Amino acid sequence: LFAAVDMAPRDPILGLNEQFNADPNPAKVNLGVGVYFDDNGKLPLLNCVQAAEHQLVDAHKPRGYLPIDGIAAYDKAVQGLVFGADSEILKAGRVATVQALGGTGGLKIGADFLKKLRPTAKVLISDPSWENHRALFTSAGFPVESYPYYDAEKRGVRFDDMLGALQAAPAGTIVVLHACCHNPTGYEITPAQWTRVVEVLKARALIPFLDMAYQGFGEGIAEDGAVIQQFVASGMDFFVSTSFSKSFSLYGERVGALSVVCTSKDEAAKVLSQLKIVIRTNYSNPPTHGAQVVATVLETPALRKMWEEELAGMRQRIKQMRTLLIDKLAAAGVQQDFSFIRSQVGMFSYSGLSTEQMQRLRSEFGVYGVDSGRICVAALNTRNIDYVAASIAKVL
Numbered sequence: 001l002f003a004a005v006d007m008a009p010r011d012p013i014l015g016l017n018e019q020f021n022a023d024p025n026p027a028k029v030n031l032g033v034g035v036y037f038d039d040n041g042k043l044p045l046l047n048c049v050q051a052a053e054h055q056l057v058d059a060h061k062p063r064g065y066l067p068i069d070g071i072a073a074y075d076k077a078v079q080g081l082v083f084g085a086d087s088e089i090l091k092a093g094r095v096a097t098v099q100a101l102g103g104t105g106g107l108k109i110g111a112d113f114l115k116k117l118r119p120t121a122k123v124l125i126s127d128p129s130w131e132n133h134r135a136l137f138t139s140a141g142f143p144v145e146s147y148p149y150y151d152a153e154k155r156g157v158r159f160d161d162m163l164g165a166l167q168a169a170p171a172g173t174i175v176v177l178h179a180c181c182h183n184p185t186g187y188e189i190t191p192a193q194w195t196r197v198v199e200v201l202k203a204r205a206l207i208p209f210l211d212m213a214y215q216g217f218g219e220g221i222a223e224d225g226a227v228i229q230q231f232v233a234s235g236m237d238f239f240v241s242t243s244f245s246k247s248f249s250l251y252g253e254r255v256g257a258l259s260v261v262c263t264s265k266d267e268a269a270k271v272l273s274q275l276k277i278v279i280r281t282n283y284s285n286p287p288t289h290g291a292q293v294v295a296t297v298l299e300t301p302a303l304r305k306m307w308e309e310e311l312a313g314m315r316q317r318i319k320q321m322r323t324l325l326i327d328k329l330a331a332a333g334v335q336q337d338f339s340f341i342r343s344q345v346g347m348f349s350y351s352g353l354s355t356e357q358m359q360r361l362r363s364e365f366g367v368y369g370v371d372s373g374r375i376c377v378a379a380l381n382t383r384n385i386d387y388v389a390a391s392i393a394k395v396l
C-alpha cells in the first residue's frame, strides 16, 4: 500500500527547529520560529492565563462535548475583540463566529467553506506570505497566486503594484490580507493605503479574507484591529481568522476563531450552519481548555486588564529589541543602515540578509533564522543580542 509513498519535504521552519535542537554550539540562538520569548529566553505563561486556570481548576467542571461552533461565551468574546463590543454589525447579528483550532484552523474552515461556495475562484496571497497560506488554500483545492508586497530595494511595500494586482484580479477572487504585523516582512500598509485596498476590493467584487494572527503585537489591540472597521464600513461581506497563540502565549492549546461578516442576520445564520458542517466533518467539535481560558480572561475585567498589560509588555519588549539590535549592529562596526528594523511591526524582521549570509549565521555561529532573511525579533533578549549582532557583523 505504501510502497509508492514519497518522503514529503520537511516543513522549512519546523525543520530549522530540529536542526537547532541538534546543534551542540552552546552559544546558539533560535530566531527561526515565530514564538515570543521573554528576556530570559523563556516562553511566558501569562499571569492572566494562570489566574484563569486556577479558577477553572477550582470549578472542577465536567468535560462534555462542546457545541460544534465552540463555547458561546468564547465566540462572543472573540467578536467583541475583533469588531468592538459596541459594534453595530454584532448588534444586528450579522457575524457568524466559530471557535477554531488556532488561526490555522480558522483559515482552514474558511477555505473549505469558500471552496463549496466558490469552487472556481482563485486565491491571492501576498508575496511573500506566511508559507502555510499557500499550502493551506492549495490543499483546500484553490489555485493560489500572489500579489506584489515586499519591496526589497525600498525596504517597504510595493503598494502601487499590490493595488494594480488587485485591480486586475477577476471578480470573486479570494484575497488573503494580513490584518496587522505582516509575517514574514514586518512591513505594514498605512491606514490611508488600507482605504484604497478596501475601495478596490469592493469595486472589483473581490472576497477579503483577513488573517489576524498578531492583534496587540503591533501598536495596540484597538490600533491593530482598526483595519477591521474599514472593512465593516465598506459594507462588504468578509472573513476574519483570529489566533490567540501569540497574544495569550497559548500556542499548544490551539485557540483561534473564524468570523464571517454577512449582509443580514438571516444570512449569518445560514453561513453559521454551513461552517458547522465543515467542522463536524473534520473534527466534530473543538477542545475545551484553551478557549475557556481565553473567554475567562476576556470576560473578567480584572483579568482582561492584566492581559492587556501583559500583552503591552510583550509588544514593548519587541520594540526595545528592534532599537537595541540597530544600536548593537552599529556598535559592532556595521556601516550599513539598519534603521529600517524600527519601521517594521510585529514579531518579525526581514533583515535584508541574503540566503548565503543566513546560512553562514547558522553554520558558523549557531544563529538560526530563515533563509529568506526573516528573523524573529521576539526571540532576541538582552543576553543574546550582543552575540547575534556580532555574528551578523561578521557575515556582512
Ligand code: PMP
Pocket (backbone or CB within 6 Å): 034, 101, 102, 103, 104, 105, 130, 178, 183, 211, 213, 243, 244, 245, 255, 256
Ligand atoms: N497566520 C499567520 C500570518 C501566522 O503567522 C500564523 C502563525 N505563525 C498563523 C496564521 C497561525 O496561527 P496558529 O498558530 O494560531 O494556528
